[in-house]
Amino acid sequence: MQLFKEGLVINPPSTNGTLTQPDSKLRARYHAVRNMSEQICRPLTPEDCVIQSMPDASPIRWHLAHTTWFFETFVLKPSRPGYSVYEPAFEYLFNSYYNQVGEQFPRSQRGLLSRPGMAEVMQYRQVVDHAIDELLEDEENGQLDELFAVLELGLHHEQQHQELMLTDVKHLFSCNPCSPVYRPRSDPHPAPLPPMDWMPGDEGVRWIGHDGEGFAYDNEGPRHEVLVQPHQLASRLVTCGEFLDFIDSGGYERPELWLSLGWQTVTQQAWRAPLYWQQHDGQWNHFTLAGREKLKPNEPVCHVSFFEADAYARWAGCRLPSEAEWELAAAENGDMVGATFAESQRFHPASAPSMDDGRLQQLFGDVWEWTASPYTPYPGYQAPEGAIGEYNGKFMCNQYVLRGGSCATSRSHIRATYRNFFPPEARWQFTGIRLAK
Numbered sequence: 001m002q003l004f005k006e007g008l009v010i011n012p013p014s015t016n017g018t019l020t021q022p023d024s025k026l027r028a029r030y031h032a033v034r035n036m037s038e039q040i041c042r043p044l045t046p047e048d049c050v051i052q053s054m055p056d057a058s059p060i061r062w063h064l065a066h067t068t069w070f071f072e073t074f075v076l077k078p079s080r081p082g083y084s085v086y087e088p089a090f091e092y093l094f095n096s097y098y099n100q101v102g103e104q105f106p107r108s109q110r111g112l113l114s115r116p117g118m119a120e121v122m123q124y125r126q127v128v129d130h131a132i133d134e135l136l137e138d139e140e141n142g143q144l145d146e147l148f149a150v151l152e153l154g155l156h157h158e159q160q161h162q163e164l165m166l167t168d169v170k171h172l173f174s175c176n177p178c179s180p181v182y183r184p185r186s187d188p189h190p191a192p193l194p195p196m197d198w199m200p201g202d203e204g205v206r207w208i209g210h211d212g213e214g215f216a217y218d219n220e221g222p223r224h225e226v227l228v229q230p231h232q233l234a235s236r237l238v239t240c241g242e243f244l245d246f247i248d249s250g251g252y253e254r255p256e257l258w259l260s261l262g263w264q265t266v267t268q269q270a271w272r273a274p275l276y277w278q279q280h281d282g283q284w285n286h287f288t289l290a291g292r293e294k295l296k297p298n299e300p301v302c303h304v305s306f307f308e309a310d311a312y313a314r315w316a317g318c319r320l321p322s323e324a325e326w327e328l329a330a331a332e333n334g335d336m337v338g339a340t341f342a343e344s345q346r347f348h349p350a351s352a353p354s355m356d357d358g359r360l361q362q363l364f365g366d367v368w369e370w371t372a373s374p375y376t377p378y379p380g381y382q383a384p385e386g387a388i389g390e391y392n393g394k395f396m397c398n399q400y401v402l403r404g405g406s407c408a409t410s411r412s413h414i415r416a417t418y419r420n421f422f423p424p425e426a427r428w429q430f431t432g433i434r435l436a437k
C-alpha cells in the first residue's frame with residue numbers, strides 16, 4: 001500500500017448488506033455514530049481540518065483517524081487472526097496515549113502533519129468500517145460478547161471525540177479575525193429569565209455510581225454509599241448576565257475570591273472574562289460556532305474554568321455542588337426533556353425555560369457543570385487490565401469532575417452517572433456553573 005497516497009474519492013460508509021440479529025442494532029448504531037463524525041466535518045474545508053490551534057486541541061483530521069485507529073487496534077486486531085493494519089505508521093501517528101500499545105507521535109505537534117491527507121483518512125475510515133461490518137456478520141465468532149463491549153466502548157469514544165471536534169473547531173475559528181461561521185443559528189425570542197430558586201437535595205447515606213445496566217465507563221463504578229450533608233441546589237445555571245455582575249464588581253481583581261492556583265492562573269494568563277468574551281466600546285460580545293455575537297444576558301455562562309466557577313460561587317456566597325449531590329439530583333430530575341444536546345445542532349447553550357415546574361432545570365445538556373469534586377477513583381475501582389485500562393484510570397490526578405453533558409454532547413452518550421473530567425484551568429469545553437449551598 002502506498003504511504004499517504006492522495007486523490008481518493010470520499011464516499012459515505014457502506015451500509016449495504018442484510019442485517020441479522022443480534023448484531024443489527026449495534027451495526028446500525030456503529031454506522032450512525034461514524035456518520036455523525038463525518039457530518040460534523042461537512043461545513044469544514046480541508047484546510048480547516050489540518051490546523052491545531054493549541055496543544056490541548058487536535059486537528060479534525062487527527063480525530064477522524066484516531067477514532068478509526070481505536071477500532072482497528074482494540075477490536076479488529078485482537079479478533080481477526082492475521083489482520084493486517086491499514087498502515088503501520090498510523091499506529092504511531094494516531095495512538096493518543098496508550099503506552100501499552102506503543103509510542104505516540106507528540107500531541108502538541110499533531111498540527112505539523114500535512115500527510116496523510118483528508119482523502120486518505122476517509123479511505124482509512126472506509127476500510128476499517130468494512131472490516132467491522134464483516135466482523136459483525138461473522139456469527140461463528142465465539143468472542144462476540146467481549147468484542148461487543150469493546151465495540152460499544154469505541155462508539156462512546158468516538159462520541160467523545162465528536163464533542164472535541166466541535167470544541168476544537170470553535171477554538172480554531174475563534175483565532176481567525178474573520179470570525180468564520182461553522183453553523184448559523186437562530187434563537188427563539190428571549191423568554192423572561194426564571195428566578196434562581198433553591199431546591200433541597202437528597203441527604204443522608206445514599207448510593208451513587210453506575211448500577212451495571214447498559215453501557216458505562218469504568219470510572220462510573222463501583223456503585224457505593226456516600227454520606228450527603230443537607231444542602232440546596234440552584235434551580236438553573238448561572239447566566240452571562242449574572243457573570244457580568246461578577247466581572248463588574250471586580251471579580252477578576254480580588255484575590256480573596258480565588259483559590260491560590262486560580263489567582264496565579266488569572267494573573268499569569270491575564271484573564272478578565274470567560275474564554276471567547278471580548279469588550280468593544282463598552283459592549284460585550286463572544287465568539288460562538290455561529291460567529292461572533294452580542295452577549296445575551298439570559299444564556300448560561302460558558303467556557304469558564306473550574307477556577308472561575310469556584311471564584312464566582314464564592315463571590316455569590318455559595319459553592320459548587322459535589323458530584324454526589326449532582327448525581328442524586330439528576331437521578332430524580334433528569335429526564336432530559338428539552339435539554340440542548342448536539343442533535344439540536346445549536347452548538348450553543350440555551351436560556352433556561354421560563355416556566356417553573358418545581359424541578360431543577362438544565363441538568364443535562366447546554367453546559368458541563370463543574371463540581372467541587374476532584375476526579376478520583378470510587379472505592380473499590382480497578383482499571384481494566386491491558387491497554388484499554390489506560391482509558392480513564394491513569395488520569396485520576398489534578399482534574400475535577402464535570403457532570404451533565406453539553407450542547408456539543410450527543411444525547412445517547414450521556415447519563416446521570418457520567419463523570420467527565422478536565423484540569424481546573426481548562427476553558428475550551430462548553431463548561432458552566434450551577435451553584436449549591
Ligand SMILES: [Fe+2]
Binds near residue numbers: 157
Ligand atoms: Fe481518544
